[in-house]
Amino acid sequence: MQPNHHPFEFHGKAGEFFKIWIVNILLSIITLGIYSAWAKVRTRRYFYNNTYLMNAPFDYLADPVKILKGRLLVLAFVIIYVAIAALFPEAEAVLILLFIPVFPWVIIKALKFNWYNSAYRNILFHFNADYLKALWVFIGLPILIAFTFGLAYPYFVKARKQFVIDNSAYGTSRFEITATTNQFYAVYGKALLILLATLLTVAGFSYALWQGIGLTDGSINPALPAILLLLFYPFLMLVYGYVYTQITNLSINHTFLPHIQFESRLETGQICWLYFTNALAIIVSLGLLIPWAKIRMARYRIACLSLNSTGDLDQFISAEAEQAEGIGEEVGDFLDIDIGL
Amino acid sequence: MISVKALYYDGKSSVQTPVELVFYESGKVLIRSDASQWDSTVDRLSIAARLGNTRRNIFLSDGSKIETDDNEAIDRVCRYFNKNRPQSLLHSLEKNRTYVLAALLLTAATIWAGIEFGVPLAAKTVANSLPAHVEHKIGKEALIKLDDWLFSESTIGKGTQAELNRQLQQLTAHTLREHLYRLLFRNSTKMGANALAIPGGDIILTDDLLDLAENNEQILAVLAHEIGHIEHKHGLRSLLQNSLTALFMAGLLGDIASVTSLSVALPTVLVETRYSRQFELEADRYAVELLDKQNIPIEHFTRILTLLEQSHGLNPEFDYLSSHPATDKRIGTIYDRRK
Numbered sequence: 001m002q003p004n005h006h007p008f009e010f011h012g013k014a015g016e017f018f019k020i021w022i023v024n025i026l027l028s029i030i031t032l033g034i035y036s037a038w039a040k041v042r043t044r045r046y047f048y049n050n051t052y053l054m055n056a057p058f059d060y061l062a063d064p065v066k067i068l069k070g071r072l073l074v075l076a077f078v079i080i081y082v083a084i085a086a087l088f089p090e091a092e093a094v095l096i097l098l099f100i101p102v103f104p105w106v107i108i109k110a111l112k113f114n115w116y117n118s119a120y121r122n123i124l125f126h127f128n129a130d131y132l133k134a135l136w137v138f139i140g141l142p143i144l145i146a147f148t149f150g151l152a153y154p155y156f157v158k159a160r161k162q163f164v165i166d167n168s169a170y171g172t173s174r175f176e177i178t179a180t181t182n183q184f185y186a187v188y189g190k191a192l193l194i195l196l197a198t199l200l201t202v203a204g205f206s207y208a209l210w211q212g213i214g215l216t217d218g219s220i221n222p223a224l225p226a227i228l229l230l231l232f233y234p235f236l237m238l239v240y241g242y243v244y245t246q247i248t249n250l251s252i253n254h255t256f257l258p259h260i261q262f263e264s265r266l267e268t269g270q271i272c273w274l275y276f277t278n279a280l281a282i283i284v285s286l287g288l289l290i291p292w293a294k295i296r297m298a299r300y301r302i303a304c305l306s307l308n309s310t311g312d313l314d315q316f317i318s319a320e321a322e323q324a325e326g327i328g329e330e331v332g333d334f335l336d337i338d339i340g341l
Numbered sequence: 342m343i344s345v346k347a348l349y350y351d352g353k354s355s356v357q358t359p360v361e362l363v364f365y366e367s368g369k370v371l372i373r374s375d376a377s378q379w380d381s382t383v384d385r386l387s388i389a390a391r392l393g394n395t396r397r398n399i400f401l402s403d404g405s406k407i408e409t410d411d412n413e414a415i416d417r418v419c420r421y422f423n424k425n426r427p428q429s430l431l432h433s434l435e436k437n438r439t440y441v442l443a444a445l446l447l448t449a450a451t452i453w454a455g456i457e458f459g460v461p462l463a464a465k466t467v468a469n470s471l472p473a474h475v476e477h478k479i480g481k482e483a484l485i486k487l488d489d490w491l492f493s494e495s496t497i498g499k500g501t502q503a504e505l506n507r508q509l510q511q512l513t514a515h516t517l518r519e520h521l522y523r524l525l526f527r528n529s530t531k532m533g534a535n536a537l538a539i540p541g542g543d544i545i546l547t548d549d550l551l552d553l554a555e556n557n558e559q560i561l562a563v564l565a566h567e568i569g570h571i572e573h574k575h576g577l578r579s580l581l582q583n584s585l586t587a588l589f590m591a592g593l594l595g596d597i598a599s600v601t602s603l604s605v606a607l608p609t610v611l612v613e614t615r616y617s618r619q620f621e622l623e624a625d626r627y628a629v630e631l632l633d634k635q636n637i638p639i640e641h642f643t644r645i646l647t648l649l650e651q652s653h654g655l656n657p658e659f660d661y662l663s664s665h666p667a668t669d670k671r672i673g674t675i676y677d678r679r680k
Contacts, residue, residue: 011395016394018441026451030451046393049392055357120355283607317353317355318352
């Protein structure tokens, strides 16, 4: 049977989002941050609701009150931590050690909260993972990376993607990723080559600059490190953009639901161009173009996304409802964990 | 009676069913598909708050959901039955140009006021309410780190050291922290001619600075400036201000950190260096007053500032990224205060 191709579409508009964004910021400031939980839900809803697949939008259903409670709890923990660390500096290491086993639990909670509050066609997404597995991926593997001088890093990225995707479900249908470890190593191998080429180029530039603007008495021009950093920044962005694009494509192109295969066609050049012009626009506009930059990025990412299906999209069945608390989500937010398919 | 075209999902499967939704004045709601029809009441529907022109969700009590693009019709229903009052207020804020413009101006004004007054005031209040030993502890740790990274033993003779220390005690008599001051001498090839105020009361002079100074009064002028930093608790305050600024910026711009970290880092650096320049000017003001009291001409102060600038080869054009104001601006401000 010939598979049907269905593109994802993004209908969000920069002008419309700008108004929502600025009202969100103002109300968050006026309420001393309390409104930020509502602002977050409204922002995320705007992006989910504007993402369409086969004439149906995605939904974000989180309760802002839960997010607010989670934020207050995190704030309380941070205050306690800072207070203890300031009064008894010796205890700081103990606190960090105590946090290590909690960390995987927080990640599971955050993913659960996010997935459980995401829906499509009134069917919820789900996340269910084993604690020990999370402990291995998020604590064990980083330790392994340290002992292998970074050689295990691509394996860690693969394990992380696999942990997220393989434990996710849409209704009763489980997601599955088939990308191999070798494919991840290939991406990082190429990224390493780009990085080496970059370093050589920058070293060449530095040498030329050294000759050009080094002071006559042989000492270093104080502006030199700043200039080098500025030169290096676009190159770093290129490497970052390459890794992001390739890893995203690799993961999504090997992700399946029953009868469905996902497809992502991001291009490194396009992503880097968006990063660069967005950064420039935000700085030049003193932040006013932040909503425009976000909409632009979302539009490109979603325009590159599609799926091929051999069945129809009416086949999915909902799973039994379960509760997910807001705390994990906020801790996840706080620690800037990369959550996403 | 209001009728809208909609899509129905039963919540058990992903099947999408086109329906017609009819609202009656009585509060009765009729849901009609090709195959069947059933009814409900407005009270039992939970209508999502409007968000731009995104498709509107209407949740039914049995877990099923209806979606419609006809936001205007649903708004009319909400108004008629007095539903969703607080949420619809948000949408009226967001769609009205005047309100949005007002929100923009108010936000800009709040951010400006927060950076200009809020953060410095909060930092000052906290700094003044913290017990003295906190500042001492911070100073002690900072000194240990500085000794590790930057300093080596001074070559200045013990006699000169003791004499300058005596002059410092004389200079700080009747200040807020009399008897807490201590003068330390260090050599540093990395820093060159420089003086540092450590929170708590220690002042460090580098050997190069002593070489650079043409007379004793110039050294006293530098000390007066550093005493200003310590009396105003600038070390502790800048520590607090910088953490507050970082928190403020992360809160404001945090969700775009993934777009680019430069757009968060740059404004943070700009604000922090601005605070630092304000502290320098405040320390200058303090120094002028103290030198006046001791009958030391401020020409010694302006002269040593010029000498310092020459020895560091600083570029006065780069004011915005600098931790210190340009020297001619500082000298100009010093004389302005005299008039």
